[in-house]
Amino acid sequence: xxxxxxxxxxxxxxxxxxxxxxxxxxxxxxxxxxxxxxxxxxxxxxxxxxxxxxxxxxxxxxxxxxxxxxxxxxxxxxxxxxxxxxxxxxxxxxxxxxxxxxxxxxxxxxxxxx
Amino acid sequence: xxxxxxxxxxxxxxxxxxxxxxxxxxxxxxxxxxxxxxxxxxxxxxxxxxxxxxxxxxxxxxxxxxxxxxxxxxxxxxxxxxxxxxxxxxxxxxxxxxxxxxxxxxxxxxxxxxx
Numbered sequence: 001x002x003x004x005x006x007x008x009x010x011x012x013x014x015x016x017x018x019x020x021x022x023x024x025x026x027x028x029x030x031x032x033x034x035x036x037x038x039x040x041x042x043x044x045x046x047x048x049x050x051x052x053x054x055x056x057x058x059x060x061x062x063x064x065x066x067x068x069x070x071x072x073x074x075x076x077x078x079x080x081x082x083x084x085x086x087x088x089x090x091x092x093x094x095x096x097x098x099x100x101x102x103x104x105x106x107x108x109x110x111x112x113x114x
Numbered sequence: 115x116x117x118x119x120x121x122x123x124x125x126x127x128x129x130x131x132x133x134x135x136x137x138x139x140x141x142x143x144x145x146x147x148x149x150x151x152x153x154x155x156x157x158x159x160x161x162x163x164x165x166x167x168x169x170x171x172x173x174x175x176x177x178x179x180x181x182x183x184x185x186x187x188x189x190x191x192x193x194x195x196x197x198x199x200x201x202x203x204x205x206x207x208x209x210x211x212x213x214x215x216x217x218x219x220x221x222x223x224x225x226x227x228x229x
Contacts (some may be wrong), residue, residue: 017140031215033215033216033217035217041221041222042156042202042219042220042222043202043204044179044219045216045218048216058215066204077201087151091156091157093157095215097215101149101157102147103159103203103215103217105156105157105159106156107156108155108156110154
């Protein structure tokens, strides 16, 4: 059973470009969480999704950021018009259920904005 | 202080010694988890302790939870150089009886084990 997959592992973008980060949860997991980790800090929750539904996006910046988890395919975190402050590691986690359980983390995507 | 705040921020010990890391949090929780992160890598789940549990063991790991003090500790016994990593506690907060499994992480403790 493959773990949580994220791609790309490293992404370099210039200011103003778009960044698309992909996450494929573990087989059988229908709950996906996105977290952001700034340098030297812990992870901060961004958004929680189930298939075709955004359940909690309280951690998402109001502008430029969006997330989806379609019926088929990976979950996508999209950052439009990136700025230098978006440079961070973005981690995706999945779980078989959204309550009281272990979350399995992917290796992360390291976004660098030039 | 933030939810899920660890101390110390950094800990340096010799191989074979024990390492103790502490975590404090602010809100009521369903559970508390500890994760390890090697430099530049993803997170590895270590152990989960539920709010109605006081102590849990897993191999060389021992976790305690004191909900009255809103604190937890992670003890790694007989440390090895391979234990060198950052350690984070994460809480799954209880809000109105529901939880989405949304985790709140602390800033982490950087553990260095010297061979």
